[in-house]
Structure formats: structure tokens, C-alpha cells
Amino acid sequence: xxxxxxxxxxxxxxxxxxxxxxxxxxxxxxxxxxxxxxxxxxxxxxxxxxxxxxxxxxxxxxxxxxxxxxxxxxxxxxxxxxxxxxxxxxxxxxxxxxxxxxxxxxxxxxxxxxxxxxxxxxxxxxxxxxxxxxxxxxxxxxxxxxxxxxxxxxxxxxxxxxxxxxxxxxxxxxxxxxxxxxxxxxxxxxxxxxxxxxxxxxxxxxxxxxxxxxxxxxxxxxxxxxxxxxxxxxxxxxxxxxxxxxxxxxxxxxxxxxxxxxxxxxxxxxxxxxxxxxxxxxxxx
Numbered sequence: 001x002x003x004x005x006x007x008x009x010x011x012x013x014x015x016x017x018x019x020x021x022x023x024x025x026x027x028x029x030x031x032x033x034x035x036x037x038x039x040x041x042x043x044x045x046x047x048x049x050x051x052x053x054x055x056x057x058x059x060x061x062x063x064x065x066x067x068x069x070x071x072x073x074x075x076x077x078x079x080x081x082x083x084x085x086x087x088x089x090x091x092x093x094x095x096x097x098x099x100x101x102x103x104x105x106x107x108x109x110x111x112x113x114x115x116x117x118x119x120x121x122x123x124x125x126x127x128x129x130x131x132x133x134x135x136x137x138x139x140x141x142x143x144x145x146x147x148x149x150x151x152x153x154x155x156x157x158x159x160x161x162x163x164x165x166x167x168x169x170x171x172x173x174x175x176x177x178x179x180x181x182x183x184x185x186x187x188x189x190x191x192x193x194x195x196x197x198x199x200x201x202x203x204x205x206x207x208x209x210x211x212x213x214x215x216x217x218x219x220x221x222x223x224x225x226x227x228x229x230x231x232x233x234x235x236x237x238x239x240x241x242x243x244x245x246x247x248x249x250x251x252x253x254x255x256x257x258x259x260x261x262x263x264x265x266x267x268x269x270x271x272x273x274x275x276x277x278x279x280x281x282x283x284x285x
Contacts (some may be wrong), residue, residue: 011195023250025139026203030242032151033199033212038235039158040196041135041217042227047169049193052089054278055103055110056197058192059085061206062114063198069117079198085110086194087187111216141204150195165189166227208257212238215264219271223278237267 044053063081064074073152088106158165168175168182176182193213220233245259 005131022048022139023246024258025144026246027198027243028144029139029203030246031146031204032147033196034153035235036151036199037212038216038238039155039215039231040192041215041234042220042230043165043169043189043236044193044213045217045221047189049190050210050214051100051103052086052190053193053197054210055089056082056085056194057118057201057206057209057213058107059110060194060198060201060209062110062117064206065114065117065121068121072144073143074202079146079150079195081110082169082190082194082198082201084138084194086190086197087264088190089190139202147199150199154192154195154206157188161188169191192232204257205255208261211257211261211264212242215261215268216241219264219268220272222268222275237264241267242243254264 006255040143044050060078062083063077063084065077066081067074067077086108089103101198122237164175164180165185165188168185172182174267197209204212216234216237217230219237220230224230241260241263244263245261246256249256279285
């Protein structure tokens with residue numbers, strides 16, 4: 001492993017590196033994450049839940065730090081932390097005027113607790129750093145199984161509730177008047193966000209998880225108001241950002257998160273430019 005990592009400083013061994021098991025695991029994980037995140041992110045943007053995603057990522061970081069400290073799988077810890085955060089946000093902050101303050105309070109507590117647990121962890125420093133910025137070497141067979149199970153759950157639930165969830169996202173008052181269970185859908189969607197955010201933390205880190213969970217949807221919603229097209233475009237942007245960022249990070253051996261964020265940002269600027277040239281009024285993004 002160390003011999004392979006030492007070759008990341010040069011493009012000469014890129015082809016061989018792409019055949020390395022840990023790189024292939026990372027690419028598979030990125031492909032799965034890109035699909036799931038791309039399906040959710042247009043709804044996240046339209047529902048104005050960007051700050052909630054940030055708060056959920058911080059609690060996923062806390063769960064991962066706790067897992068490191070007690071010696072269990074980091075991915076499982078991140079999932080537990082993210083789901084707990086999502087449920088707290090969903091139960092306590094469903095009203096728009098309460099949401100930001102609830103998220104801020106819980107996020108501050110969770111982040112402080114996570115930093116404390118990381119300081120108590122006596123293992124490798126790279127494990128601590130990976131929670132913040134992501135690491136392709138952290139994705140192993142166990143992580144892939146966790147990714148696969150969570151992805152199936154998220155996609156399956158989303159397939160069942162997508163239409164009423166879209167209705168509740170675009171016009172919650174009318175949806176409530178027509179008998180749509182808006183509160184239950186909001187809580188369910190918060191849990192889906194938590195699960196997907198937990199998938200992203202080991203790959204891109206808790207700091208830049210917004211590059212995966214927000215940017216593709218914000219970019220797609222700039223150029224189309226059609227939910228199906230926006231979702232398709234968001235999936236494409238998420239996949240290109242994650243897979244492209246991972247491949248570009250191999251040669252210099254730097255954290256993948258910076259490359260993912262840069263590609264996503266360029267995609268967002270491109271979509272804004274396209275919207276301006278078309279004279280389209282942008283949606284909330």
C-alpha cells in the first residue's frame with residue numbers, strides 16, 4: 001500500500017493505480033454516492049435545506065469520531081450520527097423559522113463533542129484528517145457493503161415517496177390541504193439526507209460534503225425547472241465531480257475533496273452562465 005501511495009506524486013503510474021483495489025473501491029463508492037446524492041440534491045435545494053445538510057454532516061463527523069474512539073467501523077458511526085441528527089432536525093425544526101436555530105444549536109454541540117473525541121483518539125493522525133477532508137484509502141470492502149445497503153434503502157424509499165415529496169416541496173400549504181402527510185414526509189426526507197450525507201463523509205470529508213449534497217442540485221436548478229431533467233443533470237454533475245475529482249487527486253496524492261469541490265463549482269458557474277444566456281429566471285439555488 002505504501003509503495004502504491006508513494007507513486008501518487010507522478011502521472012506515470014496512473015494506469016496502474018487505477019487497477020489498485022483501494023482505488024477501484026473508491027471509484028465504486030463515488031459512483032454509488034453520485035447516484036444517490038444526485039437524486040436528492042435538487043429537492044434539498046428546492047426545500048431550502050442546505051444548512052440542514054451542513055449540520056447533518058457535522059453530526060456524521062461526530063459519529064465517525066465516536067466510532068474511531070471505540071474501535072468500530074467509521075462508516076457505521078457516521079451513519080448513526082447523521083441519522084440521529086436528521087431525526088432531531090426533523091422533529092424539532094420542521095417550521096422554517098425554527099429550523100436554522102435548531103440546526104445551529106445541535107451542530108455546535110455535536111461538532112464540539114466530535115473534536116473532543118478526536119483529541120482522545122490515540123490512533124493514526126491520517127484517520128482523524130480523513131474524517132474532515134475524506135480519503136480514498138478509507139473505502140474498503142466493509143464500507144462498500146454499507147454504501148450499497150444505504151443506497152438501496154435511500155433509492156427505494158425515494159422511488160415510493162418521490163411524487164408526494166415533490167408536491168410537498170413545491171407547495172407545502174396546498175399539499176397539506178389535500179391530505180399529503182407533509183410532516184411525515186419532511187421527517188422521512190431528513191433521514192434520507194442523513195443517510196446520504198453519511199455516505200459522503202468518508203469520501204469527501206465533513207468539511208466539504210456540501211460539494212456533493214448541494215452543488216449539483218443548485219447547478220441543475222439554475223438551468224431547468226423540470227424535476228426530471230434537474231434530477232438527471234444533478235446526477236451527471238455529481239458523478240463527474242466525484243469520479244473526476246478522485247482520478248485527478250491520484251497523481252498529486254492530495255485529498256479528493258478539493259478536486260470534487262472545484263469540479264462542482266465550475267459546473268455551477270457553467271449552469272449560471274447558461275441560464276443567463278438563455279434569459280431564464282433562476283430558481284432558488
